[in-house]
Amino acid sequence: MNVRRWGERLAVPTAFVLTVAILAVVFYYxxxxxxxxxVVRAGxxxxxxxxxxxxDPFYTGVxxxxxxxxxxxxxxxxxxxxxxxxxxxxxxxxxxxxxxxxSTLASVVVGLPGAYLLARFEFRGRRTLRSLTILPFVxxxxxxxxxxxxxxxxxxxxxxxxxxxxxxQVNLLFTLEIIVLxxxxxxxxxxxxLVTTAWESVDARxxxxxxxxxxxxxxxxxDIVVPQLLPALLTAALLTFVFTFLSxxxxxxxxxxxxxxxxxxxxxxxxxxxxxxxxxxxxxETVLSLALxxxxxxxxxxxxxxxxxxxxxxxxxxxxxxxxxxxxxxGLAVYGVGVLVLFVGPLVSMIVESVTGPNGLTxxxxxxxxxxxxxxxxxxxxxxxAIANSLAFGVGTLALAVPMGIVVSVMVTRGGTGSxxxxxxxxxxxxxxxxxxxxxxLQTLVFGTTIAGYRVTAGGALAIVVAHAVAAxxxxxxxxxxxxxxxxxxxxxxxxxxxxxxxxxxLDVELPLxxxxxxxxxxxxxxxxxxxxxxxxxxxxxxxxxxxPVALERxxxxxSLGPSLGPATAMGTVLLLVTAASFLVIExxxxxxxx
Amino acid sequence: xxxxQFLRRSSAGVxxxxxxxxxxxxxxxxxxxxxxxxxxxxxxxxxxEAGADSTATTGSASSGGTLRxxxxxxxxxxxxxxxxxxxAFETEQSGTTVEFLTPENxxxxxxxxxxxxxxxxxxxxxxxxxxxxxxxxxxxxxxLFQSVxxxxxxxxxxxxxxxxxxxxxxxxxxxxxxxxxxxxNEVEEPKxxxxxxxxxxxxxxxxxxxxxxxxxxxxxLWSIIAKGExxxxxxxxxxxxxxxxxxxxxxPAYQAYSDGEAPMVVxxxxxxxxxxxxxxxxxxxxxxxxxxxxxxxxxxxxxFESANNPQLGRTFMEFVLTETAQSKIAVKNxxxxxxxxxTPSKEFDKYAKEPPETVTHSYDExxxxxxxxxxxWSRLVASE
Numbered sequence: 001m002n003v004r005r006w007g008e009r010l011a012v013p014t015a016f017v018l019t020v021a022i023l024a025v026v027f028y029y030x031x032x033x034x035x036x037x038x039v040v041r042a043g044x045x046x047x048x049x050x051x052x053x054x055x056d057p058f059y060t061g062v063x064x065x066x067x068x069x070x071x072x073x074x075x076x077x078x079x080x081x082x083x084x085x086x087x088x089x090x091x092x093x094x095x096x097x098x099x100x101x102x103s104t105l106a107s108v109v110v111g112l113p114g115a116y117l118l119a120r121f122e123f124r125g126r127r128t129l130r131s132l133t134i135l136p137f138v139x140x141x142x143x144x145x146x147x148x149x150x151x152x153x154x155x156x157x158x159x160x161x162x163x164x165x166x167x168x169q170v171n172l173l174f175t176l177e178i179i180v181l182x183x184x185x186x187x188x189x190x191x192x193x194l195v196t197t198a199w200e201s202v203d204a205r206x207x208x209x210x211x212x213x214x215x216x217x218x219x220x221x222x223d224i225v226v227p228q229l230l231p232a233l234l235t236a237a238l239l240t241f242v243f244t245f246l247s248x249x250x251x252x253x254x255x256x257x258x259x260x261x262x263x264x265x266x267x268x269x270x271x272x273x274x275x276x277x278x279x280x281x282x283x284x285e286t287v288l289s290l291a292l293x294x295x296x297x298x299x300x301x302x303x304x305x306x307x308x309x310x311x312x313x314x315x316x317x318x319x320x321x322x323x324x325x326x327x328x329x330x331g332l333a334v335y336g337v338g339v340l341v342l343f344v345g346p347l348v349s350m351i352v353e354s355v356t357g358p359n360g361l362t363x364x365x366x367x368x369x370x371x372x373x374x375x376x377x378x379x380x381x382x383x384x385x386a387i388a389n390s391l392a393f394g395v396g397t398l399a400l401a402v403p404m405g406i407v408v409s410v411m412v413t414r415g416g417t418g419s420x421x422x423x424x425x426x427x428x429x430x431x432x433x434x435x436x437x438x439x440x441x442l443q444t445l446v447f448g449t450t451i452a453g454y455r456v457t458a459g460g461a462l463a464i465v466v467a468h469a470v471a472a473x474x475x476x477x478x479x480x481x482x483x484x485x486x487x488x489x490x491x492x493x494x495x496x497x498x499x500x501x502x503x504x505x506x507l508d509v510e511l512p513l514x515x516x517x518x519x520x521x522x523x524x525x526x527x528x529x530x531x532x533x534x535x536x537x538x539x540x541x542x543x544x545x546x547x548x549p550v551a552l553e554r555x556x557x558x559x560s561l562g563p564s565l566g567p568a569t570a571m572g573t574v575l576l577l578v579t580a581a582s583f584l585v586i587e588x589x590x591x592x593x594x595x
Numbered sequence: 596x597x598x599x600q601f602l603r604r605s606s607a608g609v610x611x612x613x614x615x616x617x618x619x620x621x622x623x624x625x626x627x628x629x630x631x632x633x634x635x636x637x638x639x640x641x642x643x644e645a646g647a648d649s650t651a652t653t654g655s656a657s658s659g660g661t662l663r664x665x666x667x668x669x670x671x672x673x674x675x676x677x678x679x680x681x682x683a684f685e686t687e688q689s690g691t692t693v694e695f696l697t698p699e700n701x702x703x704x705x706x707x708x709x710x711x712x713x714x715x716x717x718x719x720x721x722x723x724x725x726x727x728x729x730x731x732x733x734x735x736x737x738x739l740f741q742s743v744x745x746x747x748x749x750x751x752x753x754x755x756x757x758x759x760x761x762x763x764x765x766x767x768x769x770x771x772x773x774x775x776x777x778x779x780n781e782v783e784e785p786k787x788x789x790x791x792x793x794x795x796x797x798x799x800x801x802x803x804x805x806x807x808x809x810x811x812x813x814x815x816l817w818s819i820i821a822k823g824e825x826x827x828x829x830x831x832x833x834x835x836x837x838x839x840x841x842x843x844x845x846x847p848a849y850q851a852y853s854d855g856e857a858p859m860v861v862x863x864x865x866x867x868x869x870x871x872x873x874x875x876x877x878x879x880x881x882x883x884x885x886x887x888x889x890x891x892x893x894x895x896x897x898x899f900e901s902a903n904n905p906q907l908g909r910t911f912m913e914f915v916l917t918e919t920a921q922s923k924i925a926v927k928n929x930x931x932x933x934x935x936x937x938t939p940s941k942e943f944d945k946y947a948k949e950p951p952e953t954v955t956h957s958y959d960e961x962x963x964x965x966x967x968x969x970x971x972w973s974r975l976v977a978s979e
Contacts, residue, residue: 058974092977145847155855173856174840252843257804258835260977268806268973272966273706273734359874377678379671379695442700447713455714537699556846557669559929562869565850 008501015407019473022404023426026463026470030440031432035286037279049280059262059281061091093284096245096261099176103183103244104237110184110342111191111236113335115229118192119199121332123317130196131583133189134523136343138531138579140549142556143572145253146353146565147346148182149173157349158341179255183247185342187240191233197479197520198232199225201486204310231300231482238296239430239478242289246433267435275439282436289431294424300482301420347576354569365570368561383571385544386551387578389461390530393547394582396465397472397529402522404469405476410506412477413484423481427474438534441467446538459541467535472528476521483514519590526586530579548575659690662907665705665717668697676927683923684914691907702727705899706734718902719911721768723895725759726812729961740764740897743909749916752934756953757893765895765958768915769930772864772950773813773890775800775883781858785883788821791834798838801848802861805969808844809892814861815972816965817890820954824964828975835979853879864889865929867946882948889950893933 038049053059055067065073080086090097118130136144151157152172159169172178202225210220248263257264262281269278323329354365369383412423429437448457487510495505511518533549540546546554552575555567662684664677671677681693696717698704708715720740723731731739742763743750750766757767775785782799785791791800803811815827822830840857842848852860870880896915898908914920921932925939931947938944956965 058978142846146850149847149850149854149856153851153854153856173851249843252804253847257841257973257976258979260973264804264806264977265973268969271703271807273703273730274966358870372673375673377673378681379668379675379678379697380673442704443707443711447708447711554668554672557667558672559669560674563846563849565846 005501008503011501011503012407012410012506015403016411019404019407022466023429023470026441026445026466027429027437030444031428031436032440033444034275034436034440035279035283037276038283041276049276050283053277053280053284057089057091059091059093059265061089061094063090063094092260092262092265095259096263099179099183099251099259099261100241100245100247102176102180103187103247104241106180106184107187107191107240108233108237110338111188112195112233113332114188114192114339115195115199117317117332117335118196120312120314121317122314127587128584130193131587132580133192134527134583135347135576135579136185136189137524137527138549138575139572140531140533140552140575141249141253142565143350143552143569143575144182144185144250144346146569146572147350148178148185148254150349150353151341151345152178152181157345173254174256174258176255176259179251179259181342182250182254183240183244185346186250187236187243188342190239191236193520193523194232194236194479195229197516198229198482200311201483201516202228202312204312207312227303231303234296234299235478235482238292242292242431245289246285248435263433263435266433270435270439278436278439282433286428286432286436290424290428293427293431294420297420297423301485303482350569351573351576354566354573357564357566362566364561365564365566368555368567369570369574372555381546381551381554383551383574386546386548386571387574389545390547390549390575390578391582393461393465393468393536394526394529396461397468398522398526398586400465400469401473401525401528402476402518404473405521405525406480406506406511406518408473408477409480409484410510413481423477427477429471430474434534437471438538441535441538459539461545463539464536464545465529467539468529468532469525471532471535472525475524475528476518479517479521479524480514483517484510487513519587522590523583523586526582527579530575530582548578659688660904660907661692661694662719662904662911663694663696663717664719664721664911665696665698665702666721667701668699670722670928671695671697674927676924679923679927680915680920683920684911687914688907688910693911702731705739706731709735709737709739715899715901717899718904718908719896719898721894721896723765723897724809724892725765725895725956725958725961726965728760728765728895728897728958729965733962738764738900741900741902741905743898743912747909747916748913749934752916752936754933754935754953756891756955757933758957759893759955760895760958762958765897766912766916767893767895767933768921769924769928769933770891770893771810771930772953773810773817773861773892774864774948774950775885776852776860776862776866777881777883778858778879779881780878784881785859785885787886788818788830791839791885792830792837794837796837796859798840799857800834800838800859800861801840801842801851801857803845803848804841804843804973806973810845810861810863811841812969813890813892815969816956816961817885817888817954819968820890820956821886821888824968827968828971831972831975832979835976841976859883864950865931865947867948868929868943871946884950887951888954889952891953891955893955894928894930 039045039047041048051067055064057064060067062076065076080088114133118126118133139147149156152170153159154169154171154173162168162170172181207220207224210224211217215223245261246263247261248267251259251261252264262285266278266281266285269275269281317323317329317332319326319329355361355363357364372380373382373384375382408423408426412419412426445458445463448455450456491509491513492505495509496502500508530547531549532547533553536545536547537550537553540550548571552568552571555571556565558567561567666677669675671681677695681695684693685691702720702723705715705717705720707713728740743766744763747763747766750763753767754770757770759765759767777785782796785796790796802814805812805815818830819827840851842851845862848860849862851857852862864882864884866882867877867880871877896912898905898912902908915924916934918934918937921934921937922939924930925932925937926943929947931949932939939947
C-alpha cells in the first residue's frame with residue numbers, strides 16, 4: 001500500500017523529468033549544437049554573425065540601419081517624411097512575416113466558419129467530416145503542389161468551371177495569392193479543429209443562465225461563448241503564423257524564388273554547408289517565434305475559462321424549405337462552395353492525376369505500386385511496409401506524445417511564476433525550423449559521439465518514434481493546458497483533501513473532464529507522425545524504416561515509368577486513404593473510451 | 596553506426612557475409628538490413644560500434660570483400676543502373692558484394708562526418724557533380740576523396756569536356772545536357788540567350804532554383820558562360836523583367852510546363868527518350884539548344900580517402916567505364932555515356948540528342964566562384 005502511494009506520488013514528477021530528459025536528448029542538444037554557431041566563433045562568444053545578417057539590407061530592409069548605424073535613424077525617418085512616405089522595404093524577414101500574416105488571416109477567415117458549422121449544427125456525416133479535416137495536415141508539399149496546379153492552374157479545373165459559367169479566367173499561379181491559399185489549405189483545418197473543440201466544451205448551462213437573466217442571444221454569445229473561443233482561436237492563429245513563417249517547399253513549388261521566405265535561404269545555407277549563417281537565420285527565426293509564443297501564453301494565463309458540463313445543443317442544418325430562406329444557412333452553403341474549391345478541389349485533382357496518364361485514364365500508377373510490392377530487387381521501396389511503418393510510428397507517437405503533453409500541461413498549469421517561460425521553452429519544437437532540427441539530429445545522434453572508446457549513435461524505429469513524439473507533444477499540451485486551467489480548482493483541492501494523490505486526481509477527476517481536448521491533441525500527434533519526413537529519413541537505419549511520405553518521395557525520383565509524378569500521386573492517394581481511415585477509427589474509438 | 600558494419604569489420608570478409616546472411620534469413624529480401632530488426636537491441640537505439648576510427652582491412656585486397664557505394668536513392672532499386680552494376684560486378688568478381696548506401700542529404704553527409712571526425716561508412720561516392728566536389732574540398736582541411744591517378748583503365752576514353760577534375764579524383768560515368776524544352780505550337784524556337792529577353796517570350800520560361808536544383812544551377816552556370824561573369828547578373832535582371840519563373844526543382848517545373856503554365860522549361864536533352872511514339876504530341880517536346888550549346892552536367896564517382904579497400908574500389912570504377920556498363924548505365928539512367936564511341940541502344944540514339952557544342956565548367960573554374968555566383972543570382976531574383 002505504501003509503495004503504491006509513493007508510486008502515485010512520484011508518478012507525475014517522474015514523468016515530467018523523463019519528458020524533459022527526452023527533450024534534452026532529442027531536441028535541445030541537437031538544436032543547440034546547430035544554433036550555437038550563431039554566437040560562438042572559434043570557441044569564444046561573438047555577435048558578428050548576428051550583426052552581419054541583421055545589418056544586411058537583403059535580410060532586413062530599412063531595418064538594417066538599426067544594427068549598422070542606429071544614430072542615423074532619426075535623420076533617416078525625417079528624410080522619409082519629407083519625401084512623402086514612399087513605400088518601405090523590410091527585406092526577406094519583412095516579406096516572410098508579411099506573407100505569414102496574410103496566410104494567418106486567410107486561415108482564420110476560412111477556418112472559423114467551419115468550426116461554427118461543426119460545433120453548432122447537426123447533419124449527416126458531421127463526425128466523419130470532422131475527422132477528415134485532418135487530411136491536409138499530412139500531405140507532402142509536392143502533392144499539394146500537384147493538386148493546386150491541377151485545380152488553380154491556367155488550364156486547371158477552376159478555370160474550366162469559370163469558363164463554362166462565362167466568368168472569365170483567373171491567373172493565380174506564381175503569385176502571392178496562391179501561396180496564401182496553399183497556407184490556408186494547410187492551416188485553416190487547424191483553426192477549425194481547435195475552435196470546434198473549444199466550442200464543444202462551452203457549458204450550455206452558463207449560456208442558459210445568462211439567457212434566463214435576460215441577456216439576448218448576441219450578448220450571451222459575446223459574454224459567455226467568445227471568451228471561451230478566443231484562446232483556441234488565438235492559439236490556432238499563433239501556430240499558423242509560426243508555421244507559415246517557417247514555410248518553405250510549398251512557397252518555391254507554387255510561388256517561385258521571387259516570393260522566397262527566410263527558410264529558403266536557411267536551407268540553401270545548409271546545402272552550402274555555410275553553417276554559421278544558417279544557424280544565425282535559424283536563431284533569429286526561433287527567437288521571433290518563441291517571443292510570440294511567450295506573449296500569447298501570458299495572455300492565455302490571464303484568461304479564466306471554465307469548461308465541462310453539458311455541450312451546447314446542435315441545430316439541424318437542413319430544415320426543409322426554410323433552409324433556403326435562412327441567411328445563416330445560405331451563408332454556410334456559400335462557404336461550402338468555397339470549401340469545395342479550396343480543399344476538395346486540390347485533393348480530388350491529386351486523386352484524378354493518379355489515374356490519368358499522358359493518354360487518358362490509366363491504372364499504370366497503381367500497377368506500379370503493386371509491382372514495387374512484388375519485386376525482390378534490393379533497395380526497392382514497397383508500399384505495404386511503408387503503410388505498416390507509418391501506422392506503427394503513428395501509434396507509438398500517440399502513446400508517447402499524449403502522456404508527455406499531459407504531464408507538461410499539468411506542470412505548467414499548476415506551476416507558479418516562471419511557468420509561462422517554461423512552457424514557452426517547452427513549445428520550442430513548434431517554433432524551430434525543421435531544417436535546423438534535421439541538421440542537429442544528423443550531427444549529434446546520427447553521427448554519434450565517442451564515449452569511453454565506443455561510438456554511440458542513435459537511430460532506428462525507437463529513435464524515430466521519440467523524435468516524432470517530441471515534434472507532436474506540444475499539440476497535446478496546447479489543447480490540454482487551456483482545458484486543465486478551466487477546471488474548477490476546488491474540485492482538485494477537495495479530491496486532494498480526501499486523500500487522493502496528485503496522480504489519482506489527474507486520472508480520476510481532471511482527465512475525464514478534459515477528455516475532448518486530450519483526444520484532439522492526440523489526433524494532431526498522430527497526424528504529425530504520419531506526415532513527418534525530415535527526421536524519419538535521417539534516423540532510419542538501413543532502408544527498412546521508410547514511411548508513406550518517404551516512399552512517396554522516393555517514387556518521385558523513380559524513372560521506371562518515365563519522369564512522371566503519377567506513382568507519387570498514387571502513393572499520395574494511398575496516404576490519404578490510410579490517414580482518413582485511421583482518423584475515423586481513432587476518433588470513434590477515442591470518443592467511446594471517454595473515461 | 597550499425598551492427599552490420601561491426602560484423603564485417605570484426606570478421607574476415609566472406610565469413611562475415613555468411614553471418615549476415617544468417618541474420619537476414621527471415622527478412623523480405625530487404626537489402627540485407629535485417630541486422631537492425633533481429634539484433635539483441637531490437638530498436639537499434641544506442642547500438643555501439645567498436646574501433647570506429649580504425650580502417651580495418653582484412654584478407655587480400657584485390658578480390659573478395661564488400662564495396663560500399665554511397666549514391667542517391669533512385670540509382671538503386673528494381674530495374675535501375677545501380678542494381679545492374681551490382682549484379683554484373685558481383686558476377687565478374689566472385690566473392691565480392693556491392694552494398695548501396697543512400698544518405699538523404701547526399702555527399703554533404705560525408706563532408707559533415709569528416710568535419711566532425713565521425714566514421715565514413717562508404718568506399719565510393721557515386722553521383723557527385725562538379726560543384727559538390729568543390730564544396731567537399733572547400734569545407735574540409737583534408738581531402739575527402741583520393742586521386743585515382745593516371746592509370747585507371749578506360750579513363751583515356753572519356754569525353755574531353757567531361758574531364759572536369761584535373762586532380763583525377765572525380766571520374767565521370769555519365770552526363771546529362773541541360774537544354775530548353777519548348778512547345779512549338781505556342782512559341783518559335785528560342786535560338787540564343789539574348790532571344791529569351793524579347794517581348795514575344797515574356798512570361799514564357801520556367802527554370803529551377805540554382806540553390807537547390809541541379810538543372811537550375813546548370814542553367815545559371817551556362818548563362819555565365821554565355822554572358823560572361825561580368826554581365827550575367829545584368830542579363831538575369833532583364834530575364835526576370837521578362838517574367839522568368841524560378842521554381843524549386845525539376846519536378847514542379849516540368850509539371851507546370853506539362854500543364855501548360857508556360858511554353859518553355861529548362862530540362863534535359865534526353866526529353867524525347869521518355870516522350871515519343873504515336874500517342875505523343877511531339878510539338879511539346881522540342882529541344883532548344885541556346886547558342887547551339889548544351890551545358891554538360893556530368894555525374895562522377897570518387898574514391899573516399901578513407902576507403903577500406905581502395906583496390907577493389909578502383910576495379911569497380913574501371914568496370915563502370917567498360918563499354919557494356921556504359922551503355923547499360925546510359926539506358927537505365929537515361930543519361931549519355933561518359934566514354935566516347937559507346938552506342939547505348941538504337942532507341943536511345945534516336946531520341947537522346949547531343950548538343951552541337953558541349954560547354955561546362957571544370958573544377959578549377961568553379962572553385963572559389965560557384966557559391967558567390969549562385970548567392971548573388973538568388974538575391975537578385977528574390978529582390979526583383
